[in-house]
Amino acid sequence: MLPTLMSLLQRSADYLKSHGIDNARREAEWLFSDALALTRLDLYTRFDMPVEEADVVRLRTLVQRRGRREPLAYVLGNQDFCGLRLTVGPGVLVPRPETEELVGLVLAESHGAGPLLDVGTGSGAIALALKQARPGNEVDASDASEQALAIAAANGQRLGLSVRWIRCHLASTLPGGYAAVVANLPYIAETERGQCDPELAFEPQEALYSGPDGLNLIRELIADARRLLLPQGILWLEHGWQQGPAITEACRVRGLSCAIRADLAGKPRFARITVSPN
Template sequence: MGEVWTVLRVLEWTAVYFRERGIESARLDADLLLAATLGVDRVGLYLRYDQPLNAEELSRFRARVARRARREPLAYILGEVEFWSLSFAVTPAVLIPRPDTEVLVEEALARGPDEARVLDVGTGSGAIAISLAVERPAWQVTALDVSPAALEVAQGNARRHGVAERLRFLPGDLAQLPDEQFDLIVANPPYIPSADLAGLMPDVRDHEPHLALDGGPDGLAAYRALAAQAASRLRSGGCLLVEIGQGQEVAVQSLFAQAGLRDVRNRADYAGIIRVVGAARQ
């Protein structure tokens, strides 16, 4: 007679296994992987602590555990992540949306007019563009990305949240924004200096798209490109809002001021780190 692997025993073993491999959120990851395997939520797990797993459930769970042990991000294994209280499908073609980026959405909602034309540069999963479209039905939102695979993911997410008909998806690089004028341009561009990529956590370095991470030699290449185009792509009084890396606010503010933008302002995230820099066209 084989060993009996109950829900509780499996969770405890997996948490230890993950901790030994340097995964900080070991028990949480174990919970979420097993919940997904069994088709329940975390509360459902707690109500099933004494329930044995059958052979097929154990096999599927072990495959997921092996992927996480190789430091594949949990979001890619599960195939989705929550952002702005919405569920977004994610694949290795897109950067995984982080809670910090919700501050950029908040700032855009606060600074945009009642009816606005909005451009989301480097949309990835579409998290920013779709969140704005959900919150502001009157806004016309354009989502731009250089990756066809990323645009496919974003379009799927737009359909998931019922805003596909109100969003426009365009292929394109931030070096050449659409030749139009917008009330808001928002972006979470790549901002990690190229030399720092090797030192990232393996979850990020080895799995998330480098195109969405590599900000050039000093991490500021995307901000230079956006600042250079802002005056011609923003309507009078329109705003450029960008997420930045920790400690980049002074450099980005300077780039925006040199480009002739005014009312340069910062916004901190809920950890007190300056996360968003915004500026307006004269």
């Protein structure tokens, strides 16, 4: 006898819970609604619908992948970011909600026509969200990873958003002259490798870790800020909640002004860096 939708959903949620997934029921709903092209409401109004054998097999595969702690976004193949549906998979970091807050901070202070740059673009999340909000501005995006840039460019093409994708180390081959440079660079300390959530093992390691205190790449980009920014330009960085003082100090020794902003959870998370004290 074929299982009903609700019995299969409940079994899947129990399975995910037993594998340490916090929002097991919610995630099972996401997987089911995506795979069966149903809304979450459909899952409940059609609770006694028999699920065909082929769908049972397909759903089991997805639930087992998530049970092995592969990120939900990889299993689904996409992640929503600032209202854009981005394709993601192995090779790019899954864009995080805090980074949406970073985009909000950038947009709140980017009203001119100057070009914008996203360093370490990954799936293209920041660059594409900026281009969507500011279609009149040129937007550049760099990454060291060819695989990430291929995914980012495909996202841009599918969404009809024109961004210039550049493969380089940080912004080293770019001439500068940006009104805003935004970067969510790897910022986890090497010493924390292996101590983080199991999901992180699936994401590209070069997207996560950066030297003994996590700040190697951030320090390097700060050192390049004066060259990259227009005189009134702003460098925006996302960082670990304990890294604010070290970032402030890295700016001070370069004669840059730095203000640390908190995320919605109240943790110091974003640095706003300028050449002149504004």
